[in-house]
Amino acid sequence: MHKPVPPPRFQDLFATVTTDPEKFKDLITRVPRTGSRDRYLPWDEFRRRPTPDGISHEEMWFVVKLARMTMQRTLPLEDQNGDAFTYAVPDEVLRGIEAINRDASGHIAISEQVTNPTTRDRYVVSSLIEEAITSSQLEGAATTRRVAKDMIRSGRAPRTVDERMILNNYRAMTRIGELRKERLSPELIYEIHRLVTEETLDDPTASGRCQTPNEERVSVWDGDQLLYAPPPAADLPARIEMLCKFANDELDSDYIPPVVRAISLHFMLGYDHPFQDGNGRTARALFYWAMLNRGYWLAEFLSISRILKAAPAQYARSFLHTEQDGNDLTYFVLYQLSVIRRSIQELHDYLDRKIRDVQEVRRILAAMPGEFNHRQVVLLQHAMSNADAEYTVQSHMNSHKVVHETARRDLLELEQRDLLIKHRVGKAFVWVPPPDLSSLLRKRRTKPAER
Secondary structure (H helix, E strand, C coil): CCCCCCCCCHHHHHHHHCCCHHHHHHHHHHCCCCCCCCCCCCHHHHCCCCCCCCCCHHHHHHHHHHHHHCCEEEEEEECCCCCEEEEECCHHHHHHHHHHHHHHHCCCCCCHHHHCHHHHHHHHHHHHHHHHHHHHHHCCCCCCHHHHHHHHHHCCCCCCHHHHHHHHHHHHHHHHHHCCCCCCCHHHHHHHHHHHHCCCCCCHHHCCCCCCCCCCCCCEEECCEEEECCCCHHHHHHHHHHHHHHHCCCCCCCCCCHHHHHHHHHHHHHHHCCCCCCHHHHHHHHHHHHHHHCCCHHHHHCCHHHHHHHCHHHHHHHHHHHHHCCCECHHHHHHHHHHHHHHHHHHHHHHHHHHHHHHHHHHHHCCCCCCCCHHHHHHHHHHHHCCCCCECHHHHHHHHCCCHHHHHHHHHHHHHCCCCEEEEECCEEEEECCCCHHHHHHHHHHCCCCC
16 A cells, blocks of 8 residues: 655744745735635645645645644544644535435435335345445455355354454444444443454454553554554553543533544544454444444444445555644545445445335236235345345344244245245255246236235
């Protein structure tokens, strides 16, 4: 990964520019006005943009930083040297916050498939599985999505460490949903880390605890290039305690928008890097806790890791830009706001596709009203798009959160209608769709219901 070029220190620029009053006046006069409407570019990008004749990039940066200071707000969070983190509120931040407040916490016009209690559980499960897979893949898990999904839905035990990472992350995300109303505490953070890393660490005792002073601190590297060295292990307990108070809004500070608080929690867990491994997965899980805790109910259906995985270097650079530019968290906030908004749009696109699929199935089944329950309709819909799908009682239970007998009865009824074919695999039964499922459904239009 290309490590960003750090910006010149503002204090050095100030000392240089202000020694020449005429130069300072010329800069303020000639440089185009900068402010809340301008893009909040990091120095690494800014230095490649053209500047007015006779004005260097460094001088231009000085004026930009002056303007940004008027928008800066201080967070009750500190780096390892005791300096505060800050964030700015340019227009692009305000637009991002407004959009997420509208789309993720209010009563928005979203698909009945999510808001309907009879179908929402399946979408929750699918979203948790997607986030578990991509969050683990971000940390190096090498397992295909199909294999991972089949493992979780079928309930089979993981066969590799990579599969264990994904299953662990799924369980952690499920637990986050249960803990959404709880106050964040160090013990809760350690519980999530324990779930994320169970049976995946070289040192099993490192699961569910911070690193200690007698251990070598885990830094962030890209090959042989050191990207970031975290705070000393001796400082971690106090830093974790302070982070929990921040997450619970128990510190005396100015108003912080809830989504900015959630993003800051995500950043700071990564900054403190308290664990031997699993820091990223734990940080992203806590981001979901913070969103759900503050009423962003749609977060339960989103997968930010799916988007982060598509551009991991950009994700890493948003961390580095903050650290390099005087603890200015705006870079990370802006990137995460864009990720959340994209994940919301992806959810809408996904639901639009599912609605079209459902409409197709409904057209086919229109002549058979009441013959299938909503779970069977969903299974038939999935089977029509996935000819090689396999279904078990356990996978049907997990997908719809129903008891064993209900899941078994659903599958047996479809088998009796020749819409599923049963095979024995070991001691268990597996159902697969017949190759001519669509034509079988069409033929059933003219037959009476067999319930």
